[in-house]
Amino acid sequence: MKTELVIVGGGPAGLAAAVAAYDAGIRDILILERDTALGGILQQCIHNGFGLHRFGEELTGPEYAARYIDEVEKRAIPHMLETMVLSVENKVVTAMNKTRGIFSIEAQAIVLAMGCRERPRGALNIPGTRPAGIYTAGTAQRFVNMEGYMPGKEVVILGSGDIGLIMARRMTLEGAKVKAVCELMPYSGGLNRNIVQCLQDFDIPLMLSHTVSRIEGTDRVTGVYIAEVDEKLSVKPETEQYIPCDTLLLSCGLLPENELTKGAKIPLDPITGGASVNENRQTATDGVFACGNVLHVHDLVDFVSEEAALAGISAAQYIQEGAKASSRSLSVSASGKVRYTVPQRIDHTDKAVRVFFRVGSVVDNAVLTVKCGETVLMTKKKRRMAPGEMESFEIPVSVLEKADGNLTVCVE
Amino acid sequence: MKCFDVAVIGAGVVGSLLARELTKYELSVALIEAREDVATGATSANSAIAHGGFDPVPGTLKAKLNVRGTQMMPALTKELGVPYRANGSLVLAFSEDDMVSVRALYERGLQNGVDGLSVLNAEELHELEPNVSDEAVGALRCTSAGIVCPYTLATAAAGNAVDNGAELFLSSPVTAIDKKDGIFCIRAGKQVLHAKYVANCAGIFSDEIARMVGDDSFCVKPRIGEYMLMDKSEGNLVSHTLFQVPSKMGKGILVTPTVHGNLLVGPTALNTEDKQDDATTREGLEFVKKAATRSVACLNFRTVITSFAGVRSVPNEEDFIIRFSKWDNHFLHVAGIESPGLSASPAIAQYAAELLANEGLNLTENKQFNGSRKSYHWFSELSMEEKNKVIAENPAFGRVVCRCETVTEGEIVEAIHRAPKAMTLDALKHRLRSGMGRCQGGFCTPLLTEILARELGIDQTEVRKNTEHSTLLVGRAKEVQQ
Numbered sequence: 001m002k003t004e005l006v007i008v009g010g011g012p013a014g015l016a017a018a019v020a021a022y023d024a025g026i027r028d029i030l031i032l033e034r035d036t037a038l039g040g041i042l043q044q045c046i047h048n049g050f051g052l053h054r055f056g057e058e059l060t061g062p063e064y065a066a067r068y069i070d071e072v073e074k075r076a077i078p079h080m081l082e083t084m085v086l087s088v089e090n091k092v093v094t095a096m097n098k099t100r101g102i103f104s105i106e107a108q109a110i111v112l113a114m115g116c117r118e119r120p121r122g123a124l125n126i127p128g129t130r131p132a133g134i135y136t137a138g139t140a141q142r143f144v145n146m147e148g149y150m151p152g153k154e155v156v157i158l159g160s161g162d163i164g165l166i167m168a169r170r171m172t173l174e175g176a177k178v179k180a181v182c183e184l185m186p187y188s189g190g191l192n193r194n195i196v197q198c199l200q201d202f203d204i205p206l207m208l209s210h211t212v213s214r215i216e217g218t219d220r221v222t223g224v225y226i227a228e229v230d231e232k233l234s235v236k237p238e239t240e241q242y243i244p245c246d247t248l249l250l251s252c253g254l255l256p257e258n259e260l261t262k263g264a265k266i267p268l269d270p271i272t273g274g275a276s277v278n279e280n281r282q283t284a285t286d287g288v289f290a291c292g293n294v295l296h297v298h299d300l301v302d303f304v305s306e307e308a309a310l311a312g313i314s315a316a317q318y319i320q321e322g323a324k325a326s327s328r329s330l331s332v333s334a335s336g337k338v339r340y341t342v343p344q345r346i347d348h349t350d351k352a353v354r355v356f357f358r359v360g361s362v363v364d365n366a367v368l369t370v371k372c373g374e375t376v377l378m379t380k381k382k383r384r385m386a387p388g389e390m391e392s393f394e395i396p397v398s399v400l401e402k403a404d405g406n407l408t409v410c411v412e
Numbered sequence: 413m414k415c416f417d418v419a420v421i422g423a424g425v426v427g428s429l430l431a432r433e434l435t436k437y438e439l440s441v442a443l444i445e446a447r448e449d450v451a452t453g454a455t456s457a458n459s460a461i462a463h464g465g466f467d468p469v470p471g472t473l474k475a476k477l478n479v480r481g482t483q484m485m486p487a488l489t490k491e492l493g494v495p496y497r498a499n500g501s502l503v504l505a506f507s508e509d510d511m512v513s514v515r516a517l518y519e520r521g522l523q524n525g526v527d528g529l530s531v532l533n534a535e536e537l538h539e540l541e542p543n544v545s546d547e548a549v550g551a552l553r554c555t556s557a558g559i560v561c562p563y564t565l566a567t568a569a570a571g572n573a574v575d576n577g578a579e580l581f582l583s584s585p586v587t588a589i590d591k592k593d594g595i596f597c598i599r600a601g602k603q604v605l606h607a608k609y610v611a612n613c614a615g616i617f618s619d620e621i622a623r624m625v626g627d628d629s630f631c632v633k634p635r636i637g638e639y640m641l642m643d644k645s646e647g648n649l650v651s652h653t654l655f656q657v658p659s660k661m662g663k664g665i666l667v668t669p670t671v672h673g674n675l676l677v678g679p680t681a682l683n684t685e686d687k688q689d690d691a692t693t694r695e696g697l698e699f700v701k702k703a704a705t706r707s708v709a710c711l712n713f714r715t716v717i718t719s720f721a722g723v724r725s726v727p728n729e730e731d732f733i734i735r736f737s738k739w740d741n742h743f744l745h746v747a748g749i750e751s752p753g754l755s756a757s758p759a760i761a762q763y764a765a766e767l768l769a770n771e772g773l774n775l776t777e778n779k780q781f782n783g784s785r786k787s788y789h790w791f792s793e794l795s796m797e798e799k800n801k802v803i804a805e806n807p808a809f810g811r812v813v814c815r816c817e818t819v820t821e822g823e824i825v826e827a828i829h830r831a832p833k834a835m836t837l838d839a840l841k842h843r844l845r846s847g848m849g850r851c852q853g854g855f856c857t858p859l860l861t862e863i864l865a866r867e868l869g870i871d872q873t874e875v876r877k878n879t880e881h882s883t884l885l886v887g888r889a890k891e892v893q894q
Contacts, residue, residue, distance in 0.1 A: 034812065034815065082811055084812035084815060096803075096810055096812060097810050097811070098808070098811050099807065099810070101800035101803040101804060102796050102803070117851045117854055117855065118851070118854050120718075120850075120851060120852035120853070121718070121852065122641070122716060122717045122852050123716060123717060123718075125713075125719055127691065127693045127694045127696070127697060127719075128691050128692060129691045130690075130720060131877070131882060132878075132882040132883060132884050135857070136854045138854065139853070139855075139857050139858065142858045143858055144889050146858070147861075147862070149872055149885040149887070149888060150886050150887050150888070150889050150891075151884065151886065152886055153886050174889050175890075213694065214691075214693075214694075215691075216691075218688060218879070219882040220881055220882055220883065246886070
């Protein structure tokens with residue numbers, strides 16, 4: 001079977017990419033989704049706060065997803081549900097589902113939009129026993145919001161990522177007692193509004209520079225030890241204190257899910273964990289694009305949609321016009337407090353380019369510079385930058401024209 | 413009253429293989445397990461190695477049974493559909509003193525009858541394993557060593573025993589054993605089972621079982637071993653199992669690929685008192701990291717997907733304790749099976765059956781015995797065309813539930829209903845690897861919970877991780893009260 005454009009993943013990124021590619025003139029599109037419905041992880045995010053940037057109003061996750069699903073349905077863009085993509089190789093996508101078995105699709109272009117997964121307990125290497133009652137925040141969220149079951153009554157949460165904060169409130173509203181949220185770093189990785197609305201409003205203590213040092217319980221969790229950490233993030237044993245609980249939720253970071261990308265031998269950025277892309281979100285392989293949380297973990301879905309639309313339009317152009325020749329390619333690298341940038345390279349300098357990045361620690365009175373060698377091409381200031389929030393700025397054409405070599409983005 | 417010919421207490425790898433061995437004969441066999449599933453004790457958390465057999469003292473049961481067991485392993489695992497790989501092992505030396513030990517191990521290996529031994533110099537070593545640390549100056553190579561999945565071996569053995577007529581009693585902890593008119597009455601959970609012979613394969617609890625017939629001739633103490641399992645991205649870092657020159661406490665920290673393509677490092681060796689304590693510790697994990705880095709300097713511990721600890725049963729005698737109780741010559745101890753227990757297990761089963769025969773158990777061949785068994789991974793081993801045929805007949809094989817390890821609903825449903833029935837999340841994990849991949853069940857736990865509840869006809873709130881009180885959910889949303 002042949003299709004012009006295959007989109008791997010029917011979450012917010014895949015949906016927005018499909019709609020944008022359709023509107024750019026592509027009709028032969030197929031979205032492959034592994035879950036039983038389109039919408040991805042938004043379907044379990046029943047809290048509001050989505051869509052402020054994109055729609056100028058506060059929507060719940062399912063409402064935000066529904067807007068895009070409606071657009072996909074209006075355009076009658078085909079999709080397959082409960083369909084797992086097994087491999088992507090030389091623009092051949094091999095997938096599997098109940099009705100077709102294993103099948104292959106030859107695509108002209110592919111948009112990778114597989115999203116991300118949560119860092120599990122094992123990857124955190126928390127010592128102790130391995131009882132029931134340890135979940136990632138997202139797994140707990142699915143149990144509560146989708147399946148209608150409560151995973152526990154007395155909860156400690158490790159990690160103050162947004163899902164952890166949201167679940168602190170959700171579990172509380174469902175009748176559970178959230179005893180503490182511990183954060184390894186001296187600052188939260190979540191949005192400020194979530195700290196206020198999900199913790200402070202419910203008197204849930206946020207313990208910065210704290211971690212779970214040990215898990216207890218043979219059948220089910222019976223308690224955890226929490227402890228302060230030093231500057232090197234090592235546990236200070238003398239600060240250990242015991243909190244009885246039956247559940248430990250983990251919200252310790254998201255990892256782009258790039259096993260297919262690796263299988264396709266597409267190079268990844270070791271910092272983002274996603275593919276290395278140009279300003280059109282094209283990976284190192286012509287005609288293969290990536291967007292959303294599979295590319296880099298976003299703070300707001302609104303920006304996922306925006307990025308995915310760009311990837312969708314770029315894929316459409318690729319199908320219609322073939323690979324666009326690059327007159328000169330500039331790499332973009334991170335420096336100072338900047339951990340990474342997306343895109344990692346600029347292949348075409350005839351249009352302004354928006355660069356997204358995150359800082360590695362909280363920076364007050366931040367000064368952002370874009371340099372080419374020792375030459376400062378542009379400077380911007382911001383009162384505060386934090387790792388939990390994705391930052392972006394636009395490099396105008398005038399600046400790109402001035403660059404005669406690779407770019408460095410720096411925050412001090 | 414049904415009276416079994418033999419009751420095997422403990423369905424770890426030793427008990428399960430012994431039960432299977434006995435079904436080769438016209439015997440009625442009970443396999444009695446305290447826990448909710450087979451293979452939950454030392455069998456579930458160990459180094460997963462079939463050792464060559466150069467380490468045990470010549471002439472001991474350990475030496476004889478290790479060498480024979482490892483020789484049996486390739487054919488046995490093939491017959492039972494269990495993952496096994498003859499990857500060979502290396503004992504690394506980091507100094508000239510170590511090289512002396514390596515040569516001594518070589519000599520001992522020859523004495524024990526181990527095949528495929530050679531001593532490598534630094535150059536040969538580094539050519540064979542380029543990622544071995546530069547500090548290693550030589551090694552003992554053993555090409556007859558391999559790696560095996562211990563819990564799949566035990567599960568397949570127990571399942572095959574059941575296929576051949578054995579009865580498996582799960583969740584049946586043995587609390588008392590009496591003897592009346594030459595027949596053992598075994599209180600196992602809620603039932604009383606009767607048997608002419610008993611094989612005590614109760615692992616870390618085997619001394620407590622022995623006490624039930626008044627035998628206090630030995631004791632076993634728990635020794636904890638902590639491990640870290642790394643992502644499949646690291647599975648090809650080394651091809652051999654890498655040991656360091658052994659100490660009194662064990663074979664030291666090893667670095668080894670697993671049959672499933674991950675990399676395993678560990679174990680520590682810490683004597684404890686609590687037989688149920690399988691907690692990892694910060695110190696232990698740090699020690700593993702440090703010691704493992706000595707063998708392979710480029711280990712990337714950011715790729716660790718899980719850490720765990722196993723409890724080994726260390727006897728107060730030097731050798732395996734495989735003998736009849738002095739108090740009863742129909743009560744056979746198969747105890748103190750510490751390392752190289754997994755390697756020796758196929759030979760232990762055979763040897764134990766021989767001992768029972770010596771004490772009058774009638775070993776008449778069971779002509780119906782069928783020792784082969786379909787692998788749990790049969791579906792993933794099919795060609796694309798064959799898979800499509802299966803999916804057309806049963807669409808559940810087309811639905812991937814565990815995305816990291818590509819486990820389908822069809823395989824899950826089959827494992828739930830096939831002997832020994834998988835009734836918990838861990839049971840499924842041990843059979844199919846669902847939830848054992850890089851996301852560690854983050855995505856598939858809710859799906860597996862739903863499938864288990866549906867197939868077992870229970871509520872989702874009754875679905876357990878493993879033990880009776882390890883339920884995953886505390887109630888319906890909106891109904892929870894503090």
